[in-house]
Amino acid sequence: MMPPGKGVDWTSPPLFNFRATRLRLVDALGQPDGVDLDSNGLGPFDAWVVRARCGMEIVVWQFHLRPDGTGMVVDEHDMANIEIHANNRDFEHICFHLPLAIEQLSKWVPDPLNEAPRAWRLVRQDDHGLRYVIATFTSRCEADAALATFEAHSHKQMYSVESR
Numbered sequence: 001m002m003p004p005g006k007g008v009d010w011t012s013p014p015l016f017n018f019r020a021t022r023l024r025l026v027d028a029l030g031q032p033d034g035v036d037l038d039s040n041g042l043g044p045f046d047a048w049v050v051r052a053r054c055g056m057e058i059v060v061w062q063f064h065l066r067p068d069g070t071g072m073v074v075d076e077h078d079m080a081n082i083e084i085h086a087n088n089r090d091f092e093h094i095c096f097h098l099p100l101a102i103e104q105l106s107k108w109v110p111d112p113l114n115e116a117p118r119a120w121r122l123v124r125q126d127d128h129g130l131r132y133v134i135a136t137f138t139s140r141c142e143a144d145a146a147l148a149t150f151e152a153h154s155h156k157q158m159y160s161v162e163s164r
Contacts, residue, residue, distance in 0.1 A: 008049065008057050014083045015094070018105040022046075023076040025062055028099045032062070039063070045083075052097045054141035059085040060098075090116040093139040118164070122146050125158045136164070 025032075025048065032046040039045050043065040050058040061083040064072050073080045086094050093116065095102060118136035120143035125131045134150070137143040143161040150159045 008059060008087065010057070010087045012085045012087065012089075014061075015086055015089060016091075016105045016107045017081055017083045018102050019079045020062075020082050020100065021077050021079060022062060022073065024100070025060065025082070026076070029060065036064075037061075050097060050099075052141060054139060055087075056093060056097050056139075056141070057087045058094055058097060061085070090138050092116065092137075093142065096139070096142045096145075121162055121164055122150070123160050123162055124150070125160070127156060134159075 029048040029050065033049045034047040036044045037047055039061070043063055045061045045063045047062075048060040050056075050060065062073075063081045063083070066073055066078065066080070084094065084098075088094065116138040118138055120137045120140050122134045122137070122143055123131050124134050135143075135146060137146065140161065147159050147161050
């Protein structure tokens with residue numbers, strides 16, 4: 001069970017998994033929100049909850065059993081299986097909010113993730129009024145983050161986020 005105030009009121013199947021060390025998770029996410037939780041058959045796990053202002057909620061599970069099944073993860077440098085659950089199935093949006101570099105991921109089959117349409121675009125308008133699409137995104141929060149990065153530069157161009 002998640003601690004009070006840290007739980008989520010939704011369930012999802014695991015969306016994808018990857019391997020990482022506990023040290024890497026703690027560096028990126030801080031201490032877990034739940035420790036030694038019951039996975040109902042896959043062994044104990046620790047969990048982190050990541051919440052974004054856009055409403056995205058991600059739960060990161062780190063299993064205590066080693067990926068090769070030879071015993072328990074005993075050291076913060078041991079590799080562990082990491083499982084991702086979220087209230088949204090847009091893979092790019094999930095990765096945008098996870099402060100982890102995800103390498104060698106395995107998507108679950110049947111694949112519950114979706115390739116969301118790139119419904120948001122970042123547009124630049126130059127001094128002559130010409131407009132250019134700089135990038136497209138699957139979520140408004142990604143587009144807004146890119147906009148903030150461009151506006152932090154002291155250029156004269158104007159930037160805006162638009163829906164497609």
